[in-house]
Amino acid sequence: MATSTTGTMARPMRADARRNHGRLLAAARTAFAEHGTDASLEDVARRAGVGIGTLYRHFPTRHALMSAVFQEAVTSLITRSRELAEAERPCAALVEWLGAIVTHAGEYRGLAQALMSTCRDESSALARCNTPLREAGSLLLTRAQSTGSVRPDVSIDDLMQLTNAIALAAEQSPDDPHLADRLLTLTLRGLAVSSPADAKSSPSGD
Structure with a gap:
């Protein structure tokens, strides 16, 4: 009810x-x-x-209304994170989930900017909506880091802000439908560990 x-x-x-x-x-x-x-x-x-x-x-x-409108999408993203938490390739699972976050943030014009501006404002209804997403993503990130394929200094807050920024950039460049994918690929390359033993690893796979 x-x-x-x-x-x-x-x-x-x-x-x-x-x-x-x-x-x-x-x-x-x-x-x-x-x-x-x-x-x-x-x-x-x-x-x-x-x-x-x-x-x-x-x-x-307005943020309370936005939070309610997007609750269904947030629930879907959390459910997907739980499914991916059992994936055999933790890094690939993280990448897939981050791509879904970019898609969500870019669904409505202005959403990515709103998410970025309220990410640390716990008084905002929209920020509180993001808390379970950060928790869900943190589990995927920790699992990927435990395999040695993602740098240990990467935080889920970094990734959430990056995905929002990518969605915002794509929103502002409507004539380039592949921009978000390219930016996400470039960003994920920066997640790879830099030790010689892991030099062949990339965020696109484990």
């Missing part, structure tokens, strides 16, 4: 509130897809057939 987005012990919503909540999320997805994450919240409310006050009762801030 849906609950309010405010408070850790939120009461279950009434039926009409649940309907409004669902309409707002659907309207926000459409508005964000058409106009990016800076889309007018008044427009979102209008599309949902409710007043702006109703929108703010459900989602006190």
Whole structure:
């Protein structure tokens, strides 16, 4: 059952509130897809057939609305990280997951920039949405580092910021559909350990 987005012990919503909540999320997805994450919240409310006050009762801030809209994608990414945690090639698993993060961050115009700007702002609803992603990615990174194929000084926060930056660069270069893949490849080469024994290793495989 849906609950309010405010408070850790939120009461279950009434039926009409649940309907409004669902309409707002659907309207926000459409508005964000058409106009990016800076889309007018008044427009979102209008599309949902409710007043702006109703929108703010459900989602006190833009980031709270964004967090709710992207929750399904976040859940999918976390589920995929758990599947990849059992992969035979830990480094390849990490690479696949980071590629999925880039795709997610680039799904809506403005999302990558918002993720970058709030990554260390724990008061932001959007940043709190990223916490489980960092935890999921950290497990994949640690496993890849344990094989000696990824440098030990790489942190999951570094990787999350890099993937967001790649998504932002791709967003700003719409005429180059392969830019994100190229940048991700270049970035991942920098993850490889530099010791002679591992010189033949690369982040594209173990």
